[in-house]
Amino acid sequence: MKVLVPIKRVIDYNVKVRVKPDNSNVDLANVKMAINPFCEIAVEEAVRLKEAGTATEVIAVSIGNKSCQEQLRTALALGADRAIQIETDENLDSLNIAKLLQKVVEEEQPQLVVLGKQAIDSDNNQTGQMLAALTGLPQGTFASEVKVEGDKVNVTREVDGGLQTVALNMPAIVTTDLRLNEPRYASLPNIMKAKRKPLAVKPASDFGIDLAARTKLVKVTPPATRQAGIVVETIDELVEKLKNEAKVIS
Amino acid sequence: MSILVFAEHDNSTLKAETLKTVAAAQAIGGDITLLVAGYNCQSVVDAASKVNGVSKVLVADNASYEHQLAENVSLLVLELAGDYEHIIATALTTGKNFMPRVAALLDVTQISDIIAVESADIFVRPIYAGNAIATVQSLDSKKVITVRATGFDAVATDGNAEVVTLDIATDANISSHVSDELTESERPDLGAAGVVISGGRGMQNGDNFKLLDGIADKLGAAIGASRAAVDAGFVPNDMQVGQTGKIVAPDLYIAVGISGAIQHLAGMKDSKIIVAINKDPEAPIFQVADYGIVADLFDALPELEGKL
Ligand SMILES: Cc1cc2nc3c(=O)[nH]c(=O)nc-3n(C[C@H](O)[C@H](O)[C@H](O)COP(=O)(O)OP(=O)(O)OC[C@H]3O[C@@H](n4cnc5c(N)ncnc54)[C@H](O)[C@@H]3O)c2cc1C
Numbered sequence: 001m002k003v004l005v006p007i008k009r010v011i012d013y014n015v016k017v018r019v020k021p022d023n024s025n026v027d028l029a030n031v032k033m034a035i036n037p038f039c040e041i042a043v044e045e046a047v048r049l050k051e052a053g054t055a056t057e058v059i060a061v062s063i064g065n066k067s068c069q070e071q072l073r074t075a076l077a078l079g080a081d082r083a084i085q086i087e088t089d090e091n092l093d094s095l096n097i098a099k100l101l102q103k104v105v106e107e108e109q110p111q112l113v114v115l116g117k118q119a120i121d122s123d124n125n126q127t128g129q130m131l132a133a134l135t136g137l138p139q140g141t142f143a144s145e146v147k148v149e150g151d152k153v154n155v156t157r158e159v160d161g162g163l164q165t166v167a168l169n170m171p172a173i174v175t176t177d178l179r180l181n182e183p184r185y186a187s188l189p190n191i192m193k194a195k196r197k198p199l200a201v202k203p204a205s206d207f208g209i210d211l212a213a214r215t216k217l218v219k220v221t222p223p224a225t226r227q228a229g230i231v232v233e234t235i236d237e238l239v240e241k242l243k244n245e246a247k248v249i250s
Numbered sequence: 251m252s253i254l255v256f257a258e259h260d261n262s263t264l265k266a267e268t269l270k271t272v273a274a275a276q277a278i279g280g281d282i283t284l285l286v287a288g289y290n291c292q293s294v295v296d297a298a299s300k301v302n303g304v305s306k307v308l309v310a311d312n313a314s315y316e317h318q319l320a321e322n323v324s325l326l327v328l329e330l331a332g333d334y335e336h337i338i339a340t341a342l343t344t345g346k347n348f349m350p351r352v353a354a355l356l357d358v359t360q361i362s363d364i365i366a367v368e369s370a371d372i373f374v375r376p377i378y379a380g381n382a383i384a385t386v387q388s389l390d391s392k393k394v395i396t397v398r399a400t401g402f403d404a405v406a407t408d409g410n411a412e413v414v415t416l417d418i419a420t421d422a423n424i425s426s427h428v429s430d431e432l433t434e435s436e437r438p439d440l441g442a443a444g445v446v447i448s449g450g451r452g453m454q455n456g457d458n459f460k461l462l463d464g465i466a467d468k469l470g471a472a473i474g475a476s477r478a479a480v481d482a483g484f485v486p487n488d489m490q491v492g493q494t495g496k497i498v499a500p501d502l503y504i505a506v507g508i509s510g511a512i513q514h515l516a517g518m519k520d521s522k523i524i525v526a527i528n529k530d531p532e533a534p535i536f537q538v539a540d541y542g543i544v545a546d547l548f549d550a551l552p553e554l555e556g557k558l
C-alpha cells in the first residue's frame with residue numbers, strides 16, 4: 001500500500017516571527033525555515049509503516065515555490081521514497097491546497113494520506129479535513145495512534161475530554177498530533193542518499209483547478225504586548241498582592 | 251442574515267464555550283439558530299433553548315450523531331447549510347474536526363479560530379502561535395468559521411428559543427466509533443475555569459501534580475500542563491495548554507515549573523493575571539507574568555497551599 005504525506009515548509013518553531021512595519025504581513029526575510037513539525041511526525045509515521053511491512057511506498061508532496069524542495073529532501077532523507085513538488089508562488093488558501101492534493105490522491109491512489117494536524121504558521125488546522133471531504137474519505141484527525149488492521153485503520157485521537165478511537169474504512173485520511181511518535185534525525189548517509197531519490201516538479205497551473213484566492217489578508221499587526229510585572233520575594237507577599245492588588249482571590 | 255451555530259456538548263451538558271460562540275455570532279449580526287446534533291441529548295436541548303440571542307434550536311437526535319463523527323455531522327450541516335450565510339462552531343476538538351469538512355463540501359475555505367469580528371465578512375485571528383494577528387476578509391459566498399471562545403464574553407442564559415426537531419439521519423457509513431478513554435475529573439473544565447494552575451517539566455513526575463491539587467481545591471481551579479509534562483506522561487493529553495492544545499484565558503493563571511516557550515504562551519497569555527513560580531530567574535515566563543516568584547516549587551507550593 002502507498003502512503004502519501006503532504007508536507008509544508010514553515011518558519012522554524014523556535015523563531016519568534018515579527019510583523020512588517022507596514023502591517024502587510026509577517027517578515028520572513030532571512031528567517032530560518034523548516035518542515036512543519038506535525039508534517040515531520042507524519043513522515044515518521046509513514047516511514048514506520050513501511051519499516052513494519054505495512055506500507056510499500058512513501059510519497060512526500062509539497063505545494064510551494066522552489067524552496068520547499070529543501071523540505072522534500074528532508075522527507076526523503078527521513079525515509080520517503082520519492083517526492084512531488086507542486087510549484088506555485090502563491091500563498092494558496094487551504095481549500096485550494098486540498099484541491100491540488102485531491103488530484104494527487106486521484107493519481108497516486110494511496111491507501112493512507114497522513115498530514116499534519118496544523119501548520120504552525122497559519123495555525124489553520126483544516127487541510128486534512130478538507131481533503132477528506134473532497135475525496136469522500138473518512139478522517140482520523142489529531143492522531144496519537146494509528147493501527148492498520150486489514151482494510152480498516154484504527155485511529156486514536158486526542159480530543160478535549162481525553163482520547164477517542166475510531167475505525168475508518170481505507171483509503172483514509174489521518175492528521176497527526178504531537179504524541180503520535182518522535183521523529184528520527186536524518187543520518188548523513190541518508191541525507192546523501194536523498195539527493196538521488198526522485199523529485200518530480202509539476203506546475204500548479206497544470207492541474208486545471210481554479211485557484212483563485214478565497215480570502216484577502218487585510219492587515220497583520222503585532223499582538224498586544226504584556227508588561228512584565230514584578231518579582232515578589234515571599235509567598236506571603238504573593239498572596240497579599242493577589243488578594244488586594246489584583247483582587248483575583250479572596 | 252441567518253447564522254447557524256453548532257452547539258458543543260457531550261450529550262448531557264452544553265459546553266460553556268457555546269455561549270461565547272453565540273456572542274461571536276451576535277457580533278456578526280443576524281438571526282441565530284443553534285444546532286444540537288447528538289443522541290439522547292434532551293438536557294442539552296433544554297439548555298440550548300435558554301441561550302440568549304438564539305431564535306431557534308434545531309435538534310438532530312439520532313444514533314448516527316452520538317459520537318459526532320465528522321463524516322456524519324458534516325453531511326447533516328451540509329443539508330441545513332442552504333438557509334444560512336454563516337456557519338459557526340467553537341474551535342474545540344469537535345468543531346475543528348468536522349467544520350473544515352463542511353467548508354470543503356460547500357466549496358468554501360474556513361476562517362479558523364477567530365478572536366474578533368470586524369464585519370460580516372472580516373475577521374481577526376491569531377497566526378504564528380499568536381505572535382501576529384491577522385485581519386482576514388472572506389471572499390466566499392458562505393462563511394464557515396470556528397471561534398476561539400476566549401475572544402468573546404458569554405451571552406446570558408435566560409432566553410426562550412423555539413425548539414424544532416429535525417427528521418434527518420445522515421450516516422456516511424465509512425467510519426465508526428470504537429471507544430473513548432475520557433479523563434474523569436471533578437474539577438471545572440480548563441476552558442471554563444476562572445482560575446487555572448498548570449504544571450510543567452519542573453514537576454518531575456505525575457505524582458508531584460498532587461502538589462497542585464490542594465491549591466486547586468482552595469481556588470476552584472482547573473489543572474493544566476505544558477506539552478513537556480504531557481509528553482513525559484505526567485498527565486493526560488487533554489491537560490495541555492498552548493498553541494496546539496487548549497487555549498485558556500482565566501482571571502488567574504499560575505504557571506509552575508514551566509519555562510514559557512512561545513507555544514505555551516500562545517495558550518495562556520490572554521489570562522487576566524499571570525503568576526509564575528520557577529527557580530530560574532531567566533525563565534521567559536517571567537516576561538509575561540504579573541507576579542513572579544523565583545523559588546523551588548517543592549517549597550513554594552506547600553507554603554502557598556497553607557496560606558490561601
Ligand atoms: C509543534 C509544536 C507544538 C507545541 N505545542 C505546545 C503546546 O501546545 N503547549 C506547550 O506547553 N508546549 C508546546 N510545545 C513545546 C514547547 O516548545 C516547549 O517545549 C514546552 O512548552 C516546554 O515545557 P516546560 O516549560 O514544562 O518545560 P521546560 O522548558 O523544560 O521548562 C521547565 C521549567 O521548570 C523549571 N523548574 C525545574 N525544576 C524546578 C523546581 N524544582 N522549582 C521551580 N521551577 C523548576 C525550570 O527552571 C524550567 O524553566 C510545542 C512544540 C512544538 C514544536
Ligand SMILES: Nc1ncnc2c1ncn2[C@@H]1O[C@H](COP(=O)(O)O)[C@@H](O)[C@H]1O
Nearest residue numbers: 006007063115116118119124125126127
Ligand atoms: N502548501 C502545502 N503543501 C503540502 N501540504 C500542506 C500545505 N499546506 C498544508 N499542508 C498539509 O496540511 C496540514 C495542515 O495544514 P493547515 O490546515 O494549513 O494547518 C499540514 O501539516 C500539511 O500536512
